[in-house]
Amino acid sequence: MPPDRTLLDRLNALPAVPFAPGATPVDEPARLRAALGGGPRLLVKRDDAIAFAFGGNKVRKLRLVAARAQAEGADTLITCGGVQSNHARVTAAAAAALGMRCLLVANGVAPDRATANALLARLLGAKIHYVSSRADRAPAMEALAAERIARGERPYVIPLGASTPLGAAALAQAIGELVAQIDPPDVIVHASSSAGTQAGFVAGCRMHGLRTQVIGVSADEPSMVLAGEVRGVLRGIEGLLGASPGVLADARVEVDDGFVGDGYGIPTPASEEALRLCATTEALFLDPTYTAKAMAGLIARVRDGRFTAAQTVLFWHTGGQVGLFA
Numbered sequence: 444m445p446p447d448r449t450l451l452d453r454l455n456a457l458p459a460v461p462f463a464p465g466a467t468p469v470d471e472p473a474r475l476r477a478a479l480g481g482g483p484r485l486l487v488k489r490d491d492a493i494a495f496a497f498g499g500n501k502v503r504k505l506r507l508v509a510a511r512a513q514a515e516g517a518d519t520l521i522t523c524g525g526v527q528s529n530h531a532r533v534t535a536a537a538a539a540a541l542g543m544r545c546l547l548v549a550n551g552v553a554p555d556r557a558t559a560n561a562l563l564a565r566l567l568g569a570k571i572h573y574v575s576s577r578a579d580r581a582p583a584m585e586a587l588a589a590e591r592i593a594r595g596e597r598p599y600v601i602p603l604g605a606s607t608p609l610g611a612a613a614l615a616q617a618i619g620e621l622v623a624q625i626d627p628p629d630v631i632v633h634a635s636s637s638a639g640t641q642a643g644f645v646a647g648c649r650m651h652g653l654r655t656q657v658i659g660v661s662a663d664e665p666s667m668v669l670a671g672e673v674r675g676v677l678r679g680i681e682g683l684l685g686a687s688p689g690v691l692a693d694a695r696v697e698v699d700d701g702f703v704g705d706g707y708g709i710p711t712p713a714s715e716e717a718l719r720l721c722a723t724t725e726a727l728f729l730d731p732t733y734t735a736k737a738m739a740g741l742i743a744r745v746r747d748g749r750f751t752a753a754q755t756v757l758f759w760h761t762g763g764q765v766g767l768f769a
């Protein structure tokens with residue numbers, strides 16, 4: 444399929460805030476490949492190296508989402524996540540850099556001594572409101588927004604993970620960045636959780652007419668649930684870009700939930716091995732919640748001989764390494 448120039452033009456015209464906008468490096472982890480006994484050519488796209496607020500996929504999303512908030516005249520960003528949310532840290536950073544206030548709704552208990560993302564969110568000046576469960580987060584954000592509007596402020600609520608069609612579109616743009624750097628890989632493997640990153644990659648590959656297989660390794664949700672959410676975001680991107688229904692959402696969505704283990708954020712023997720192997724062979728730091736489980740999925744596939752030596756498999760490092768200091 445040829446690239447869809449009309450959709451790509453609309454995608455690339457979305458207003459963005461220039462948080463470290465340059466292309467991230469693509470590295471070839473030859474020592475990791477050797478440690479796995481060969482197999483496909485491996486590449487790593489280093490979004491962990493984005494030079495804004497310790498980087499990661501959320502910076503890409505916030506470039507677009509914060510631009511929309513600014514255009515709507517917002518003076519406050521409100522979002523939610525776990526106590527150690529990477530997305531909350533990056534939202535707090537975006538707010539600080541744009542001179543906005545930031546309110547975070549975190550499910551969990553206020554730590555006695557804030558570490559890692561929680562520490563950075565505090566340093567960035569975010570106000571953190573704790574709720575007891577994941578289900579309480581969205582209503583708490585709405586209540587905070589209503590309170591702020593009543594005070595005459597202009598809050599902008601960013602849903603979990605900024606996995607709105609607009610946030611996801613940033614990852615579709617990232618596919619354009621990638622194909623300007625290298626020949627399209629046969630496979631992209633990445634960590635998947637709130638659906639936006641995977642929807643963006645799938646949409647980007649589709650718009651560029653690539654045959655690249657995108658494998659999202661789930662950090663928490665069962666495959667069926669997450670794949671359904673990814674399709675929902677794909678439909679949202681179609682709406683955002685004025686695409687015909689099905690142009691993006693009919694694409695294949697592949698989610699692997701075989702590496703979650705006992706649950707979100709709980710390490711598994713395979714994720715611990717992946718984390719150690721990338722550090723000792725490449726000085727490449729993964730994070731325990733997302734990227735170590737995704738890399739465990741990639742490693743298992745290489746060991747099982749599920750890729751050929753002629754294939755190129757790209758691991759998209761979505762960041763999160765701050766989580767190592769929790």
Ligand SMILES: Cc1ncc(COP(=O)(O)O)c(C=O)c1O
Pocket residue numbers: 499500529530604606634635636637638639640641730733734761762763764
């Ligand atoms: C480091 C990291 N990788 C991957 C993901 C998954 O991205 P998404 O929520 O868009 O699926 C997240 C966020 O949830 C993350 O923080």
